[in-house]
Structures are given as C-alpha cells and as structure tokens.
Amino acid sequence: MNSSTFVDQDGRPVTAVTAEEMRAIDRVAVEKIGLDLPRMMEHAGRGLADAVLRDGLTGQSDLPVTVLAGNGGNGGGGLACARHLANRSLPVEVVLDRARTEVDGVTAEQLRILEAMEVPIKSVDSGADLDIDTALEGVVVDALIGYGLTGAPRGAAAELIEAANDKPGTVVSLDVPSGVNATTGEASGAAIAPDLTATLALPKTGLAAVGGDLLLFDLSIPPAVYDRLDIDGGRPFGDKFEIPVSRA
Numbered sequence: 001m002n003s004s005t006f007v008d009q010d011g012r013p014v015t016a017v018t019a020e021e022m023r024a025i026d027r028v029a030v031e032k033i034g035l036d037l038p039r040m041m042e043h044a045g046r047g048l049a050d051a052v053l054r055d056g057l058t059g060q061s062d063l064p065v066t067v068l069a070g071n072g073g074n075g076g077g078g079l080a081c082a083r084h085l086a087n088r089s090l091p092v093e094v095v096l097d098r099a100r101t102e103v104d105g106v107t108a109e110q111l112r113i114l115e116a117m118e119v120p121i122k123s124v125d126s127g128a129d130l131d132i133d134t135a136l137e138g139v140v141v142d143a144l145i146g147y148g149l150t151g152a153p154r155g156a157a158a159e160l161i162e163a164a165n166d167k168p169g170t171v172v173s174l175d176v177p178s179g180v181n182a183t184t185g186e187a188s189g190a191a192i193a194p195d196l197t198a199t200l201a202l203p204k205t206g207l208a209a210v211g212g213d214l215l216l217f218d219l220s221i222p223p224a225v226y227d228r229l230d231i232d233g234g235r236p237f238g239d240k241f242e243i244p245v246s247r248a
C-alpha cells in the first residue's frame with residue numbers, strides 16, 4: 001500500500017495511513033499540539049452527519065436514522081453525529097453495543113448530551129427495550145469500531161454488524177467499516193459492508209479493499225503533526241473541509 005492507492009477528484013494522489021500511523025498522528029496532535037480529542041471528535045461527528053444528509057439519504061423514508069455506537073473514539077464520533085442530525089429535526093435513535101454504564105471517557109460526555117436532548121438511546125444489553133431488526137429499518141450509521149479493532153468482532157458488536165448487513169437500507173460507516181482491519185482491509189469475522197465510508201484526516205490503507213463510496217473529512221490536524229512524524233500528509237483538502245476520494 002502506498003500514497004497512490006487513493007486519488008482525489010482531479011486524480012491527484014492522496015496519502016493513505018495505517019492504523020498505527022493514524023494512532024501516532026492522533027497522539028502527536030494531542031500531546032504536542034494540544035488539539036484534544038473532543039475538538040477532533042466534533043469535526044468527525046459533523047462530517048459524518050454531513051455524509052448522512054447528502055444525496056438525500058434520509059429522505060428515503062420517515063424511519064429513524066439509527067446510530068450504532070461503541071465505547072471508543074469511533075462511537076463518540078457517531079454520538080456527535082446523532083446530535084447534529086437531531087438538531088436538524090431528523091428522527092434519530094442510538095443503539096449502544098453495551099450497557100450505558102459501561103460507556104466512559106469522552107464518549108460518555110457525548111452520550112450525556114444526547115440524554116439531555118432526550119434522543120432515544122437503546123442498549124443491546126438492556127434486551128427488553130430493543131428489537132435489533134426493527135431498530136435497523138432506516139439509514140444506519142456505523143460507529144461501533146474504527147481503527148481500534150482488535151481481533152474479530154465479539155458479542156453485541158458482532159450481532160449489530162450482522163443485523164445491519166441483513167437490512168436493505170443504506171449504511172454509512174465512520175472512518176472504517178466496523179470489523180474491517182483499518183490497515184489491511186481484512187475481516188476475520190463479521191464486518192460492515194457500507195454504502196459509504198466517511199473517513200477522517202487521511203484514508204486508511206485498508207479502505208482499498210472495501211466497497212462503497214469514500215468521503216474524506218478534515219479533523220483540523222495541522223501539517224506540523226505530519227512533519228513531526230515524517231508522514232507526507234500533503235494538503236488533500238485544499239480550501240475544502242471534505243473531499244470525495246477514489247481507489248486508484
């Protein structure tokens with residue numbers, strides 16, 4: 001995998017990064033530049049909401065958009081997206097892959113905002129209030145697992161991935177489809193087959209092996225971060241905040 005795996009609309013190469021490189025980019029952004037996770041997560045959530053709203057995806061029916069969320073940075077971006085969609089009067093509901101009490105950190109902060117907004121939040125763990133099949137009838141936002149995947153998806157995350165794939169509706173994944181290894185593109189178990197992936201900062205190398213459309217969203221990571229890591233990040237956004245990207 002190299003920088004010419006992906007191109008922008010004008011055929012210019014867009015650098016791709018592995019999960020390890022992206023983790024380093026995030027770390028340097030936080031530790032050396034002071035760009036903290038909540039700030040970046042806001043960009044992720046807004047970009048994802050924008051991806052869901054484009055092409056009239058949500059005009060397909062009156063069914064709620066279901067945001068599937070895990071406990072990591074990926075889930076937190078999904079929850080921020082849920083807020084933006086709800087603010088646009090779209091019916092939105094959140095399905096967590098664990099009990100609410102097991103959600104922590106910045107992701108729990110995002111969850112508390114949604115609770116205060118009275119956005120419906122269901123949890124696989126709560127069993128009685130969730131029928132997975134009817135919960136996934138409309139557009140599905142996949143924010144269960146991003147580049148933090150370890151091994152094949154387990155438990156409720158695996159169950160939700162399979163249920164989402166069984167539905168005919170549109171699935172939009174945040175950063176990488178849940179269950180897909182961000183570096184290799186391999187899936188050792190259940191993996192989302194997305195219609196669209198909204199990936200962050202730079203495409204992940206594994207996305208070369210994934211189907212569906214690709215949009216790249218700016219996380220506001222300064223070029224100095226890439227310079228420190230000796231990664232040729234380029235300036236893929238030009239004067240935009242998001243660009244369509246294709247597999248070369």
Ligand SMILES: NC(=O)C1=CN([C@@H]2O[C@H](COP(=O)(O)OP(=O)(O)OC[C@H]3O[C@@H](n4cnc5c(N)ncnc54)[C@H](O)[C@@H]3O)[C@@H](O)[C@H]2O)[C@@H](O)CC1
Nearest residue numbers: 026040071072073074077146147148149150152153154175
């Ligand atoms: N700069 C950043 O760090 C940002 C990261 N963001 C998102 O955060 C992601 C990275 O965040 P994290 O490092 O927290 O990791 P992830 O959120 O990608 O993954 C961790 C979550 O996945 C679950 N998980 C991992 N392997 C699993 C398995 N085999 N079966 C079931 N569950 C599994 C963990 O329990 C945890 O809930 C990125 O892909 C990106 O989407 C964005 O929110 C914005 C900013």
Ligand SMILES: [K+]
Nearest residue numbers: 142145176178
């Ligand atoms: K995901």
